Amino acid sequence: MREMQPLRTPSWGGEVRATLLLAGPLALANLLQMLTYAVDVIFIARLGEGQLAASSLVMAIFGLIVWALSSLTAAVAPLIAAQLGENPNAVRPVRRAVRMALWLSVISGAGGMALALLTIPVMYATGQPPEVIAFAIPYLFAVVWSLIPMVIGNVLRTYVSTLGRPIFATAITAFGIGVNAVGNYALIFGNLGMPRLELIGGGIATIITTTVTMLVYVAVIRFDKKLHRYRIFGKWWRADWPKFWEIIRIGTPIALTVIAEAGIFGAAAFLMGRFGASELAGHTIALNIAAFAFQVPFGVGQAATIRVGFFYGARDRQGIKQAGWVAIAIGTGFMFLTASAMIFAPNVLLSIYLDPYAAKNAALVAFALQYLVWAAAFQIVDGLQAVSLGSLRGLQDTRVPMWIAVFSYWVPGFGLAVSLGFFTPLEGNGVWIGLATGLFFAAALLTWRWMRRETLGLTVRHSPAP
Numbered sequence: 001m002r003e004m005q006p007l008r009t010p011s012w013g014g015e016v017r018a019t020l021l022l023a024g025p026l027a028l029a030n031l032l033q034m035l036t037y038a039v040d041v042i043f044i045a046r047l048g049e050g051q052l053a054a055s056s057l058v059m060a061i062f063g064l065i066v067w068a069l070s071s072l073t074a075a076v077a078p079l080i081a082a083q084l085g086e087n088p089n090a091v092r093p094v095r096r097a098v099r100m101a102l103w104l105s106v107i108s109g110a111g112g113m114a115l116a117l118l119t120i121p122v123m124y125a126t127g128q129p130p131e132v133i134a135f136a137i138p139y140l141f142a143v144v145w146s147l148i149p150m151v152i153g154n155v156l157r158t159y160v161s162t163l164g165r166p167i168f169a170t171a172i173t174a175f176g177i178g179v180n181a182v183g184n185y186a187l188i189f190g191n192l193g194m195p196r197l198e199l200i201g202g203g204i205a206t207i208i209t210t211t212v213t214m215l216v217y218v219a220v221i222r223f224d225k226k227l228h229r230y231r232i233f234g235k236w237w238r239a240d241w242p243k244f245w246e247i248i249r250i251g252t253p254i255a256l257t258v259i260a261e262a263g264i265f266g267a268a269a270f271l272m273g274r275f276g277a278s279e280l281a282g283h284t285i286a287l288n289i290a291a292f293a294f295q296v297p298f299g300v301g302q303a304a305t306i307r308v309g310f311f312y313g314a315r316d317r318q319g320i321k322q323a324g325w326v327a328i329a330i331g332t333g334f335m336f337l338t339a340s341a342m343i344f345a346p347n348v349l350l351s352i353y354l355d356p357y358a359a360k361n362a363a364l365v366a367f368a369l370q371y372l373v374w375a376a377a378f379q380i381v382d383g384l385q386a387v388s389l390g391s392l393r394g395l396q397d398t399r400v401p402m403w404i405a406v407f408s409y410w411v412p413g414f415g416l417a418v419s420l421g422f423f424t425p426l427e428g429n430g431v432w433i434g435l436a437t438g439l440f441f442a443a444a445l446l447t448w449r450w451m452r453r454e455t456l457g458l459t460v461r462h463s464p465a466p
Helices: 012-045 049-073 076-086 092-116 119-125 130-162 166-189 199-223 241-273 277-313 317-344 346-350 359-377 379-394 399-423 428-451
Strands: none
Touching: 012 049, 012 130, 012 166, 012 199, 012 277, 012 317, 049 092, 049 119, 049 130, 049 199, 049 241, 049 277, 076 092, 076 130, 076 241, 076 277, 076 379, 092 130, 092 241, 119 130, 130 166, 130 199, 130 277, 166 199, 241 277, 241 399, 241 428, 277 317, 277 346, 277 359, 277 379, 277 428, 317 346, 317 359, 317 379, 317 428, 346 359, 359 379, 359 428, 379 399, 379 428, 399 428
16 A cells, blocks of 8 residues: 655645635535435425424424534544644554544434434424424424434545545435435325325435435445545444544534534524514525525535644644635635625525415515525625634634634524514514624634634644553
8 A cells, every 4th residue: 555645735826726626525515415405495395384394493403413413523524634644644543533433423313313302392382383393293203313324424424525535425415415306206295106295204205315325435435445445444343432532522512513503593493483484484495595505615614624634733834824714715705606696696596495486485485585685694704604613623623612602603693683583673684683693703703713823822733642
């Protein structure tokens, strides 16, 4: 096996190329993953406002759990990157880190399934319409079984991307979209000889899609020479508890950061549900469009974690600087384009999900158009905070960014969402103003921390204990 060469600091132009080569497939994979969720929304929206609202409430909590556990286990990325930056030919440390991340996927996934069931009392406690709850409960009991294969698949995706094969993540995610679309088409509406299960069918289609995707990752890793070199499935029963706890140490603040951010968007769905089904349905589609756009800077942030992590492991401060700032420029620059699309072509975006000119959709579309204006307003800061956060994670700096996120989203963000939504005539628009404010505070504080990384000693890497 040919040895890998030590990492060298590229020029600024070289870093741009390296970041784009890594971020491009990752961002595309994220977009395709969102398209998988969008396929669910597209099919479910045709069942009616009630079932769309029900799926939105379920995914508000279930999706939050998925994001949190995926972020917890994906903490293996900066560990692998730093190890390979320090020693490009390291095999055993990489294998052990991935193995423990897979262990953590199963353990945390089982706990997440139990936690997801709390959606039921939350729906009752927040006064959701009874007919919406009636649709939501059986859907929840179906979709919850997809959690463990979903988190395992995310670890395998992180592994192949960090090892320089992000295109595999793109291809496998694209394949998953096809599986999901066929599953929804067959099981929701009773096509291809299958029974008509409506919303429950959408949950079963999700189980099938996540399981198939996980198995495809396993097959690709087995048959690709570079990926198979580390034999991450070999002796899977052997524990490496120091590595296990190191992943938890780095990953727990990341998961809590995701909970802080995704939690406020999930809470917003419950706030919107108090205003009515049309408001919640319009909010769901507008937020889905905003989340779709976010996947590009999110992918750039993932690339920043890996690129910064490589140079952090190599103790190369110039490389750290270049990798972080290049990623920030790429991520925020893209969001100017998405903001323009939301302002100047909103109906085109809405037509992906439903007919914006149909009379039956008039109320839903009216609310969605209002919320898209606010979504456009926070695109830039959303991209900035995502990439700054990814760059800091490459330095394994996760604890303080967690507190920044908790403060930003839940003090000025959620505080304004509740006060403007329920104590002024703004209602849903007030909720969206709160969301934008939280993102602004997070972007400002995280960027400030990245700029002061040297002063704060974040670029100093201490050798791990043997």
